[in-house]
Amino acid sequence: MDLNALKEFAAIATEGSFAAAARKLGTPKSTVSKRIQDLEAALGVQLIERTTRKLRLTAEGAMVLARAERILSDASEITQALNDTGDSISxxxxxxxxxxxxxxxxxxxxxxxxxxxxxxxxxxxxxxxxxxxxxxxxxxxxxxxxxxxxxxxxxxxATAHRVVVVAPDVLQSIPETPADLTGLPILLAGVGLVQTWYFQNGREQASVRLAGRLAMTSEPALRDATLGAAGLALLPLFLVEEDLAAGRLIQLLQHWECAPTxxxxxxxxxxxxxxxxxxxxxxxxxxxxxxxxxxxxxxxxx
Structure with a gap:
């Protein structure tokens, strides 16, 4: 089957006329018309109903158009894949x-x-x-x-590790186990004011269900709230790495690993x-x- 004929048929369907399709493709109108006639003859069906005012796809034409678009897309991907095997990535x-x-x-x-x-x-x-x-x-x-x-x-x-962090001087005592987080001012990432956090220390596993004082769907905004001493939060390490190094935040439960993502x-x-x-x-x-x-x-x- 002639790919050029399929391309021209798809252009006619999109542009609404032989003349507009020919202009879009830079092909003489007579060539476009001849190829569509040859395509119809090869398929044995009428693809386009022609009137003095407009063109309309037949039922067979609509079916062929759907298939043609997939064929043309596949052909374009094949061409691009072959081009991509060369030295120039485009x-x-x-x-x-x-x-x-x-x-x-x-x-x-x-x-x-x-x-x-x-x-x-x-x-x-x-x-x-x-x-x-x-x-x-x-x-x-x-x-x-x-x-x-x-x-x-x-x-x-890559793996994104998460850590529990808090601003200095927010807590009177430092929690040593996940259970110690209960009752502390918890800031939550996401929707809802109750979450379960999961931890592991060697073979020991622990989970704690926490009620938050603040929940935010933006982790950068939650980091800002944590820096502002609003409470402690579980945040991606890459987001607070510089804050920890500079002493603006401190990491809690350092012997406990939070479930990474x-x-x-x-x-x-x-x-x-x-x-x-x-x-x-x-x-x-x-x-x-x-x-x-x-x-x-x-x-x-x-």
Whole structure:
């Protein structure tokens, strides 16, 4: 089947006329008309009903259009994949990224990608929702925690450790076990004023259900509240690393490890891991060579 004919048929359906399709494609109108006639003859059906005022797809034409769009998309991906096997990485990538990670790291990661691959266009969408990659037009997404959609392929990026922190002089006594947190001024990340925190100390495990005095859906805002001596909070280490080093916050329960969260890159299938997505994945993984999210300057390769 002639791909040019399918392309011209799709353009006619989009533009609404043979003349407009011909202008869009830079092809003579007579050539477009002839190819559509040949396509109809080859398929043995009428695809377009022609009137003096407008064109309308037949039922068969609507079915062929849906298939043609998929065929043309596949052909474009094949061409791009073949181009990506060369030395020059080009094309377009659209990636969904959690807001906190994006604000903390993606600006520097994107800058490295631009330096290394100037012909590659990146569209990075910061969102805490989990969009459907195919339906919403994403090539890949960074996800916190295990992917909810088991059909997705997941590549591990790094581990985000969490710590319990508080401003100096907020507490009269320092808690030694998770149970000691009960009754203290707790600040919670997320929705709702009750949460369960999980800890591990060697083989010993503990959980404590805590009632919060304040809950916020923004962890950077919760960090600010913690710095303002509003209470103690469980926050990502990379977010408070510099505060701990400077003494603005202190870490509690240092012998107890909070359950970490995993950052992964997910994409729909093995065929989705194009050369351009692979190089971006390499840059992201290269930013965290020890497999841990760190604050401050990234370890991006240049």
């Amino acid at each position: 094309g377009h990538l659209r990636i969904a990224v959690p807001v906190l990670f994006g604000q903390a790291f993606m600006g520097q990661i994107a800058a490295v990608c631009r330096r290394l691959y100037p012909d590659l266009s990146l569209e990075i969408v910061l969102t805490d929702s989990q969009p459907d990659l195919i339906e919403d037009g994403f090539d890949a997404a960074l996800r916190i925690g295990h992917p909810a959609h088991s059909a997705l392929i997941a590549q591990p990026i 995993e950052l992964t890159l997910v994409y729909p299938s093995a065929q989705s891991l194009t050369a351009r997505l692979r190089v971006v994945l390499d840059v992201i993984q290269g930013a965290f060579p020890d497999g841990t999210l760190h604050g401050g300057l990234l370890r991006c390769r240049t």
